[in-house]
Amino acid sequence: MTDDEVRARIAAIPHWYHPIEVRPGIVTPGANAARLVLGTLQLPADCRGLRALDLGTRDGFFAFELERRGAEVVAVDYVAKTDTGFALAAELLGSRVTYLQRNLYELTAAELGTFDVVLFLGLLYHLPDPLGALRIVRNLTAQRMYLETLVLDFGAEMNELPLMRFFAGSSWAGDPTNYWGPNVRCVEDMLGESEFAARRVVRLGDRCVFACEAISSPAEAYYLEIATGRRVPESAGS
Numbered sequence: 526m527t528d529d530e531v532r533a534r535i536a537a538i539p540h541w542y543h544p545i546e547v548r549p550g551i552v553t554p555g556a557n558a559a560r561l562v563l564g565t566l567q568l569p570a571d572c573r574g575l576r577a578l579d580l581g582t583r584d585g586f587f588a589f590e591l592e593r594r595g596a597e598v599v600a601v602d603y604v605a606k607t608d609t610g611f612a613l614a615a616e617l618l619g620s621r622v623t624y625l626q627r628n629l630y631e632l633t634a635a636e637l638g639t640f641d642v643v644l645f646l647g648l649l650y651h652l653p654d655p656l657g658a659l660r661i662v663r664n665l666t667a668q669r670m671y672l673e674t675l676v677l678d679f680g681a682e683m684n685e686l687p688l689m690r691f692f693a694g695s696s697w698a699g700d701p702t703n704y705w706g707p708n709v710r711c712v713e714d715m716l717g718e719s720e721f722a723a724r725r726v727v728r729l730g731d732r733c734v735f736a737c738e739a740i741s742s743p744a745e746a747y748y749l750e751i752a753t754g755r756r757v758p759e760s761a762g763s
């Protein structure tokens with residue numbers, strides 16, 4: 526395929542989210558700050574031997590980057606890969622990333638196994654039950670998880686409290702798929718509740734990256750598994 530043919534196929538995709546270099550000097554026209562986020566994540570340079578999961582992969586920028594670094598990658602999104610730039614980018618890159626058209630809430634470790642590296646980027650605020658989602662993400666994480674999300678400021682005093690604002694309808698950015706805007710403290714507390722420890726927190730304007738490690742907190746895990754229906758209470762108490 527000539528460069529002009531590649532450009533024509535890229536132009537035929539109605540909307541690109543990620544800027545992906547699919548050939549030297551040919552970059553898809555996504556406006557997302559994926560390069561900036563990638564630098565902030567500080568992913569291992571050598572991912573050979575690692576299993577990686579990219580949740581809400583969209584056009585696949587991060588999934589392809591992990592593959593380039595040697596990881597075996599599974600990418601998940603609830604839209605078809607031909608409805609975004611993923612299918613074309615994968616073809617042009619000769620990618621072998623496994624694409625699963627699935628909802629995050631359906632994913633289980635029993636089916637997929639666990640992953641050494643889990644990317645949970647740009648997705649938390651799209652999920653109606655963010656804490657339940659974090660529990661699912663934890664069940665899929667063997668070691669490291671990277672969370673990137675919108676964060677809100679409620680003022681210095683209120684930011685001491687774990688707060689999250691609900692976005693009814695299309696009230697945030699005109700997008701009906703946005704549900705919640707947490708502050709940093711709220712994300713940190715939800716991470717703790719779902720057996721993650723944020724080892725590095727980097728603020729990027731109204732966004733924030735949390736580089737996390739999977740930890741063990743059996744009591745928190747027990748109550749969250751009960752609350753989200755994955756386990757039944759051990760006694761018939763209250």
Ligand SMILES: C[S@@+](CC[C@H](N)C(=O)[O-])C[C@H]1O[C@@H](n2cnc3c(N)ncnc32)[C@H](O)[C@@H]1O
Binds near residue numbers: 557602604627630646
């Ligand atoms: C804002 S984009 C983020 C893309 C990429 N992760 C990034 O950070 O650059 C959110 C993506 O998550 C997907 N998504 C939203 N809710 C989802 C869900 N419940 N299960 C799976 N994918 C979901 C959307 O289709 C979209 O591709």
